[in-house]
């Protein structure tokens with residue numbers, strides 16, 4: 116089978132080579148999946164660079180999430196999964212940017228035929244991260260104000276939809292007029308081009324000086340620092356990622372004086388240690404999708420051959436929504 120593999124740690128176009136390799140063997144608790152569609156995520160870029168929190172020995176195949184059909188199961192996995200169309204969170208090292216991937220059976224979810232391959236492949240990581248982050252970690256309540264940074268991105272667009280579905284008032288930030296329009300089209304109440312406007316002033320004005328109850332931050336660095344200037348009393352800042360390239364230092368004296376919380380959120384740990392949470396979140400997401408309240412924003416479907424260039428674009432703020440690759 117063909118698989119994109121990282122041979123040296125660098126930017127995606129220097130790191131990835133399309134190789135002919137043997138299909139991965141599912142371990143006892145895993146399944147082997149024929150990949151129909153794989154959606155790209157910023158962590159794929161981090162994996163190419165060797166900057167992701169989970170590291171696999173070289174050469175390895177990146178790719179977090181896929182839609183595909185189960186071809187075989189390991190000794191302890193449910194044989195009834197064979198032949199089912201599923202969404203899956205690939206086992207690291209044997210990821211989804213390949214013709215076949217493996218995933219834990221507990222990270223594999225059958226889907227209805229009505230859900231097409233591309234949206235199915237984009238309905239897992241960013242939405243799970245958003246749902247667990249906003250509900251379980253931040254306890255977002257209806258009527259609260261949610262500030263979503265990089266709102267036009269994969270993680271951000273899912274968070275805008277989930278925030279609106281939860282009854283929150285959503286302020287989004289984005290870099291540039293095109294991405295601002297993407298956030299408006301998603302239904303955000305207010306959108307700030309944070310490249311040219313100060314989101315702190317906008318949030319304060321929108322909330323009559325109170326600030327945002329929840330900040331969902333996949334960018335970090337200066338964006339995190341500025342968020343502490345417009346967080347509400349008893350607000351929660353959810354630390355989701357660091358696309359800005361700098362880990363901000365949370366000032367604990369400031370958190371004390373203003374009575375806010377800084378919440379670390381790494382969804383991958385739930386997939387590894389709390390499959391029950393992932394399962395119940397998947398059910399909630401499927402229900403929201405059936406109700407038409409969430410739907411992956413797919414900006415481009417690409418040929419799997421074009422993955423390195425697409426990841427380079429993702430790394431350089433050149434994409435919005437989700438990019439999905441297919442063979």
Ligand SMILES: NC(=O)c1ccc[n+]([C@@H]2O[C@H](COP(=O)([O-])OP(=O)(O)OC[C@H]3O[C@@H](n4cnc5c(N)ncnc54)[C@H](OP(=O)(O)O)[C@@H]3O)[C@@H](O)[C@H]2O)c1
Nearest residue numbers: 156157268269270289290333355356357358359380381382
């Ligand atoms: N905690 C978790 O469990 C979890 C799960 C999945 C993803 N993540 C993290 O969430 C973040 C977003 O992932 P994603 O896949 O959804 O990516 P993405 O949002 O689709 O793309 C990244 C976006 O970040 C913004 N950005 C701001 N400064 C940037 C910079 N210096 N370089 C590049 N981008 C910059 C850009 O939007 P603007 O141009 O609008 O600023 C860019 O489009 C990543 O850090 C990822 O690792 C975390």
